[in-house]
Amino acid sequence: MHIAESGPADAPPLLLLHGGGVAGWMWRPVLEALRTPVRALVPDLPGHGADASVDYRSHDETAAELERLLEDRAPAGATVVGFSLGGQLAVLLAARRPELVADAVVVSAQAKSIVMPQLTLAMLAAAAPLAKWRRFARLQAKELFVPQALLPEYLADSARISKATLIASVGENLRFTVPSGWARPAERAGAAPSALVVVGAGERALMRDSARVLHEARAGSELRVVDGVGHGLPLQRPDLLAGILDERIARAHPRG
Incomplete structure (x- = not known):
């Protein structure tokens, strides 16, 4: 896995997990807006960006790779931030390895499986070639609020993404539900990490419902609904998310 x-x-470690169809570059505006010095770990997930040649296969396999990354580079625990598909991975990491997650910030993660996902995936498979069509990719970039400065990277990644990665990653996304370790942190070994669940007020009802499900399942978590934001907070309002992270990092890694 490519890691930037x-x-x-010696700064607090911050693991940033991107969404499906983009790559680690999506976090650049947030990192530039942070006031807190951090040691940022920004992977390109399998099938995306610099790792486009290795197809995405499952959340389980990817989470296992991320666990090894944290064991190696942040064994005392990191603030883990995930957007969309990356948000689901952040939930899995906090559920499976709480000692590696000092804090979890979950942005726009679906946590309710949809009815008949096979039909959706069949339609996606038929439409997969559109991802390589530049005009379609530009429309998708607009939906994600990709700024003009990052548009060339988005278009290049859209052209590289394989049908296998598209089907596997979207399939995992559609079937994702709250893992038991997330719902019962008090029963896990070690100190339970805190968590913040964030969703845009302008997102689909399914995403807003998912945010409530994640929040209600985890005692002590916080829920923040951001007005004026759709499915794309890190790119639409990087300044706002950076401000949230400044507060969370200071709480998770207080200076002596």
Whole structure:
């Protein structure tokens, strides 16, 4: 897994997990807006960006790779932030390995499986070639609020993404439900990490419902509904998300 690492070696570790169809570059505006020094760990997930040649296969396999990353580079725990598909992975990491997650910030993650996902995936398979069509990719970029400065990277990644990655990642996304470890943190070994669940007020009802499900399942978590934001907070309002992260990082990693 390709990992971009930046920031002071002794700064609080921050793992940023991108959504499906984009790559680690999507976090650049947030990192630029942060006031808190961090050691940022930004992977390109399988099938995306620099790892486009290795198809995405499952959340389980990807989460296992991310666990090894944290064991190696942040064994005392990191603030883990995930958007959309990356948000689901953040939930899995916090559920499976709470000792590696000092704090989880879950942005726009679906947590309710849809009816008849096979039909949706069949339609997606038929439409997969559209991802390589530049005009269609530009329309998708607009939906995700990709800024003009990052548009070339989005278009390049859209052209590289394989049908196998598209079907596997979207399939995992559609079938995702709250894992038991997330719902019962008090029963896990070690200190239970905190969590913040964030959703845009302008997102689909399914996404808003999913945010409530995640919040209600985890005692002590916080829920924040952001007015004026759709499915694309990190790119639509990077300044706002950076401000949230400044507060969370200070709480998870207080300075002596």
